[in-house]
Amino acid sequence: MELDKRKLRILQAIIDDYIASAEPVGSRTIAKKYDMGISSATIRNEMADLEEMGYLEQPHTSAGRIPSDKGYRLYVDRLMKVKGLSIAEAKYIKDIYAKKTNQLEQVILQTSKLLSSLTNYTAVVLGPKMDRVLIKHIQLVPIDKRCALLILITNTGITKDAVISVPEGIDEDYLYRISNMLNHLFKDKSIEDIKLEPLLKIQRDMVQNRQFFNSLIDALTTSIDVSDPSEVYLGGATNILNYPEYHDIIKAKEFFDLLEQKEFLYKLLIRSESSGVSVTIGQENQYKELQEFSIVTATYNMGGKTIGTLSIIGPTRMEYSKAISVMDFMGKTLSNYLTQLFMD
Amino acid sequence: MELDKRKLRILQAIIDDYIASAEPVGSRTIAKKYDMGISSATIRNEMADLEEMGYLEQPHTSAGRIPSDKGYRLYVDRLMKVKGLSIAEAKYIKDIYAKKTNQLEQVILQTSKLLSSLTNYTAVVLGPKMDRVLIKHIQLVPIDKRCALLILITNTGITKDAVISVPEGIDEDYLYRISNMLNHLFKDKSIEDIKLEPLLKIQRDMVQNRQFFNSLIDALTTSIDVSDPSEVYLGGATNILNYPEYHDIIKAKEFFDLLEQKEFLYKLLIRSESSGVSVTIGQENQYKELQEFSIVTATYNMGGKTIGTLSIIGPTRMEYSKAISVMDFMGKTLSNYLTQLFMD
DNA sequence: GTTAGCACTCTCCCCTGTCGAGTGCTAATT
DNA sequence: AATTAGCACTCGACAGGGGAGAGTGCTAAC
Numbered sequence: 001m002e003l004d005k006r007k008l009r010i011l012q013a014i015i016d017d018y019i020a021s022a023e024p025v026g027s028r029t030i031a032k033k034y035d036m037g038i039s040s041a042t043i044r045n046e047m048a049d050l051e052e053m054g055y056l057e058q059p060h061t062s063a064g065r066i067p068s069d070k071g072y073r074l075y076v077d078r079l080m081k082v083k084g085l086s087i088a089e090a091k092y093i094k095d096i097y098a099k100k101t102n103q104l105e106q107v108i109l110q111t112s113k114l115l116s117s118l119t120n121y122t123a124v125v126l127g128p129k130m131d132r133v134l135i136k137h138i139q140l141v142p143i144d145k146r147c148a149l150l151i152l153i154t155n156t157g158i159t160k161d162a163v164i165s166v167p168e169g170i171d172e173d174y175l176y177r178i179s180n181m182l183n184h185l186f187k188d189k190s191i192e193d194i195k196l197e198p199l200l201k202i203q204r205d206m207v208q209n210r211q212f213f214n215s216l217i218d219a220l221t222t223s224i225d226v227s228d229p230s231e232v233y234l235g236g237a238t239n240i241l242n243y244p245e246y247h248d249i250i251k252a253k254e255f256f257d258l259l260e261q262k263e264f265l266y267k268l269l270i271r272s273e274s275s276g277v278s279v280t281i282g283q284e285n286q287y288k289e290l291q292e293f294s295i296v297t298a299t300y301n302m303g304g305k306t307i308g309t310l311s312i313i314g315p316t317r318m319e320y321s322k323a324i325s326v327m328d329f330m331g332k333t334l335s336n337y338l339t340q341l342f343m344d
Numbered sequence: 345m346e347l348d349k350r351k352l353r354i355l356q357a358i359i360d361d362y363i364a365s366a367e368p369v370g371s372r373t374i375a376k377k378y379d380m381g382i383s384s385a386t387i388r389n390e391m392a393d394l395e396e397m398g399y400l401e402q403p404h405t406s407a408g409r410i411p412s413d414k415g416y417r418l419y420v421d422r423l424m425k426v427k428g429l430s431i432a433e434a435k436y437i438k439d440i441y442a443k444k445t446n447q448l449e450q451v452i453l454q455t456s457k458l459l460s461s462l463t464n465y466t467a468v469v470l471g472p473k474m475d476r477v478l479i480k481h482i483q484l485v486p487i488d489k490r491c492a493l494l495i496l497i498t499n500t501g502i503t504k505d506a507v508i509s510v511p512e513g514i515d516e517d518y519l520y521r522i523s524n525m526l527n528h529l530f531k532d533k534s535i536e537d538i539k540l541e542p543l544l545k546i547q548r549d550m551v552q553n554r555q556f557f558n559s560l561i562d563a564l565t566t567s568i569d570v571s572d573p574s575e576v577y578l579g580g581a582t583n584i585l586n587y588p589e590y591h592d593i594i595k596a597k598e599f600f601d602l603l604e605q606k607e608f609l610y611k612l613l614i615r616s617e618s619s620g621v622s623v624t625i626g627q628e629n630q631y632k633e634l635q636e637f638s639i640v641t642a643t644y645n646m647g648g649k650t651i652g653t654l655s656i657i658g659p660t661r662m663e664y665s666k667a668i669s670v671m672d673f674m675g676k677t678l679s680n681y682l683t684q685l686f687m688d
Numbered sequence: 689g690t691t692a693g694c695a696c697t698c699t700c701c702c703c704t705g706t707c708g709a710g711t712g713c714t715a716a717t718t
Numbered sequence: 719a720a721t722t723a724g725c726a727c728t729c730g731a732c733a734g735g736g737g738a739g740a741g742t743g744c745t746a747a748c
Contacts (some may be wrong), residue, residue, distance in 0.1 A: 026710050041722050044711070053364075062710050062729045103506055134495075141481040143499050147685070151482075151495060151503060155487050163501040238600040241593055249591050256582040263626055341491075341507075370741050385691050389744070406698040406741050 001049055009036065010046050012079040015067045019317050024064030032169050037311050060200050069282035072294070072316060076279050080321050089118065093329065097337045104128070104157045111310065111334055116236025118326050122259070122315035126269050127231030128156055128338075130308040134190050137183040140175040140216075142166070146278055148175055150219045154191075156302070156338075162219035167212050178216075191224050232262040243315050251292075258289055269309045270295045277327045282316040292316065296323045298331035301337045310334070345391055351546045353380065354390050355399055356423040359411045363661050366588050368408030413626035415636070417661055420623050424665050428674050433462065437673065440683045448472070448501045455654065455678055460580025462670050466603070466657035472500050472577030472651040472682075478534055482526040484511070484519040484560075492519055494563045498535075499684075500646070506563035510599050522560075535568050576606040582675050589658050595636075602633055613652050613653045616641045621671045626660040636660065640667045642675035654678070 013034040017025045027047055031040040047065055055071035058064075067075065085093075096114060108127050115123035137153040143163070152160045155308045166175070185198050199217055237259055240246045246255065258264065268287065272278060280295045296318070297311040310331055312323060357378040361369045371391055375384040391409055395399045399415035411419065429437075440458060452471050459467035480495040487507070496504045510519070529542050543564075544685075547557040581603055584590045590599065602608065612631065616622060624639045640662070642654040654675055655665060 024710090028710075039722050040710095041712095041724090042720085045721090048712080050513070058711090060729060061712095062727080064710065084634050127643070136470075136487050137485040139483070143497070143498050143501060147501070149501050150496055151489070151497070153485050153493055157487060157491070157493050157505070157507040159495060159505045161497075164430055181382070238597055238604070241597045241600070247593050249585055249593070252593070252596070253582055253585045256585070262583070308659070335624070337359045358698090368741090372741075383691050384741095386689085386745095389690090392743080402742090405743095406696080408741065610712060 003052060005056070006036075006038075006051060007046055008079060010043060011067075011071060012075065014047070014050075014056065014065060015071060015075045015079070016065055022317060024059055025077070025319070026064035029064070039070055067317075069284065069316060072281045072285070072320070076320050076324075082325060085325050088327075092327065093118075093333055097333055100341065107334075107337070108308075109235075111330065112233040112235030114235075114328065115312055115330060116239055118330075119314070119319075119323050120236070120242065120314050121240050121318070122237050122239050123233075123235035123313040124265055124269060124311050124313060125233045125238050125261075126235065126266065126309040128158070128302070129270075130255050133158070133307075134188055135186050135194075136188070138186055139179045139307060140182075142172050142175055150216065150223065152220075152223050158221040162173065162223055164212075164215045164219045167209060168330060170209065172214065193219075194224060199294055231264050240314070243317075245292075245315050245317070252288070255293075268299065268313055269297075272299060272309050272311075273300050273306060275301065275306055276333070277319065277324050279324065294318045294320075296320070296327050298327040300331050300334040300338065302335065304339075309340075345397060347397070348381075349379075351394060352423060354387060355394055355411075355415060356419065356447045357361070358391075358394075358409060359402065359415060359419045359423070362410055363663055365662060368403055368410050370408035373408070407444055411661075413628065413660060417451070417628070420521075420625065420664050420668075422688065426669060428667050429669050430589040431623065433670075434673065435675055437462075441677055444685065447630070451678075451681070452578075452652075453676065456577040456579030459654060459656055459670065460583055462674075463656050463663075463667050464580070464583050464586060465656040465662065465667065466581050466583050467577075467579035468609055468613060468655050468657060469577045469579070470653040472502070473575065473614075477651070478532055478540070479530050480532070482530055483509075483523045484526075486516050486519055494560065494567065496564075496567050499551040500651075506567055508556075508559045508563045511553060514553065521632075536566060538564075576609050578603060580642050584658070587661075589659050589661065590638075598633070599637075612639075613641065613655055616643060616653050616655075617645050617650060619645065619650055620669070621675070623668065624666065638662045638664075640664070640671050642671040644675050644682065646679065651682075669688060 010030060015032050016026045017029060017033070024272055027040040027043040030036065030043050031038070036043065043085065047056060050071075051058060051065060055068060055074060056065040057068045059066060063228065096110065105127070108125055112123040112125040115125070121198065133154045133156050136155050139150075139151050141149045143149055146165055147163055148166045150162045150164055152225065154160075181202070186194055199213075199220075202213075240251060240252070244250050264287075268290070274330075275295060277298045280297070282294060282295060283291045285291050285293070285295065290313075292315070293309055293313050294316045295313050297309060298307045300308050300310060310327060314323070349669040353372060357374050357380070358369045361373060361377070371384040371387040373380070373386050374380065380387065391400060391599055394415075395402060396407060398411040399412055401412045403410060440454065445446065449471070452469055456467040459469070478499040479496060480499050481495075483495050485495065487493055489512075490509055491507055492510045494506050498504075525546070530538055543557075543561055547554065547561070570598045581600065584599055585596060590596050602650065608631075610618060612634070621642045623639060624641070626638060627635045629635050629637070631638065634657075636659070637657050638660045639655055639657050641653060643650045644652050644654060654671060658667070
């Protein structure tokens with residue numbers, strides 16, 4: 001069987017309608033609302049064909065049709081009319097980024113809020129990956145007699161810190177010297193370049209404060225751990241409750257429990273390397289837990305290097321057109337913003 | 345009418361039963377399950393009295409009784425048997441705090457997770473208040489030609505940071521000198537003691553880099569802003585979905601939307617100053633949005649000074665006994681932990 | 689003061705019938 | 719050969735009715 005123009009047009013109408021209404025779409029609806037110039041009977045025949053080809057499904061015998069994942073895929077790839085953002089929306093976004101905050105975390109958080117409010121889906125944003133980031137400063141600051149704070153500052157303005165305990169005999173001056181040494185070793189190096197060998201070497205010589213060095217190295221290694229799930233930012237988690245397909249408490253709870261697993265989200269999204277917007281529909285997702293959702297992902301970069309991921313999660317019955325426009329625009333806007341803010 | 349012993353005993357049985365079952369409790373249930381030595385008819389009479397006195401309510405004519413907020417209050421104040429934590433639970437908590445993390449944020453986050461998993465309610469934990477906290481270090485770290493990071497470190501190991509832009513003519517050395525000056529002015533001062541006057545004075549003299557000083561002062565003021573809602577940590581937000589009274593999507597959404605308003609939660613909880621555990625039941629809460637919930641709050645301290653708040657939010661049909669035990673124990677354990685970690 | 693007994697009330701659940709939306713098939717039309 | 723009108727059929731949603739069950743309040747007896 002062939003997918004001729006008319007079939008495509010009908011499929012498009014059905015999906016458009018279903019995305020808007022969440023109700024199975026009948027042949028008569030299509031004939032009336034989207035004047036095709038053919039009768040409902042003809043449309044019925046076409047719909048039967050489309051179902052046979054796997055683009056539509058029937059919840060039960062005498063209901064209308066709903067799109068299958070395969071149908072949505074065709075829709076996204078070939079049928080959907082991508083309407084860009086309205087001028088007002090674009091301006092709204094630009095305005096928000098225009099007032100510069102001076103905390104990167106705030107920017108990311110704001111991005112997730114913005115995404116969720118623009119799309120009405122749940123936004124998940126990954127903070128910038130550490131591995132392309134340079135270390136600008138390392139310092140040990142004494143906090144009290146037994147504790148010091150190790151701080152690590154990157155050129156993106158992110159700080160990492162860890163409390164380490166300090167043995168009795170160590171004074172402020174000693175810490176200061178170690179800070180200098182650390183800075184000397186690691187300043188302007190990228191995180192991947194940090195090798196612990198130089199430190200370990202020094203440690204071997206310093207029999208005296210071995211314990212202290214152990215905890216120092218410990219703190220440093222956990223600080224630079226690249227896969228830090230604390231860098232997962234959520235926006236509009238409850239948006240999913242607006243959609244009738246998740247009015248079932250059990251499904252809703254499953255979704256929320258998923259969102260609480262930051263490590264899972266991190267693993268899910270970190271892989272998207274390709275720049276541009278990508279769409280994963282329902283069962284295309286490798287994780288069973290997400291096969292009733294669609295995910296739209298974009299990346300953001302700094303000076304051309306991809307450093308993070310934006311995404312939204314919603315029902316497979318998603319407004320793909322709007323979603324893709326928003327993600328595309330936001331990815332670019334955020335990239336520009338970061339590039340301007342942190343690069344010369 | 346008088347609240348004699350028998351009435352109290354019946355009220356207690358009703359509330360115990362209702363907390364466990366979430367179903368209106370009938371006279372026959374009480375007579376059978378809690379052998380009182382009196383018949384259901386007598387209990388019926390007593391229940392009618394208790395309702396008249398305002399301790400019980402009837403959802404409709406021929407249903408059993410449910411406790412009113414006033415009933416719960418009496419229960420919490422006089423009837424409830426506080427069973428302390430089991431030895432296993434206490435050990436479980438102690439074990440978790442035994443492995444010291446070196447990041448305060450991790451400790452607070454862990455506390456919220458622990459609270460929610462122990463009680464099955466939603467935990468809200470406020471991070472340590474800044475106003476009793478001492479500044480240990482302030483520094484300006486250059487990030488690139490146009491940016492520097494202002495870091496502020498407290499004796500609790502919390503860092504605050506902000507990116508500020510740096511005008512062309514300023515070199516690393518100049519930043520270093522300013523860092524020294526800031527340290528000199530503010531080191532070992534509490535946040536409340538920070539007066540901007542000395543800075544402003546200097547600023548007046550330094551006509552040259554006025555713009556820079558402006559943004560520096562700006563960043564400093566926002567960093568030390570005491571009422572920072574980012575210090576609100578949630579645990580087990582979806583626990584509420586386990587309780588039948590919130591199987592209604594609309595109620596559930598209201599609750600989640602509430603939790604997203606971090607500022608609101610902050611305002612709600614920051615007031616609890618009294619040490620020990622306090623309970624707010626349903627309509628006792630001043631905020632309408634929370635009058636279908638009960639909140640159990642405890643405080644934690646460091647070296648005797650109250651610096652933060654733990655709380656759990658659940659249905660008014662809460663297991664008060666368990667909740668209060670857990671909150672009490674956790675408040676003390678966290679206080680001990682923090683005191684040991686950061687004080688001498 | 690307590691209790692057995694009884695009439696009454698109200699919810700829940702199941703069953704039933706009806707309505708409407710939608711289908712698939714067939715036969716007639718273009 | 720494609721399209722369409724017509725029709726029988728299917729299924730879910732919804733409303734109404736009736737019985738079961740849980741619980742109450744009242745009264746009269748203990």
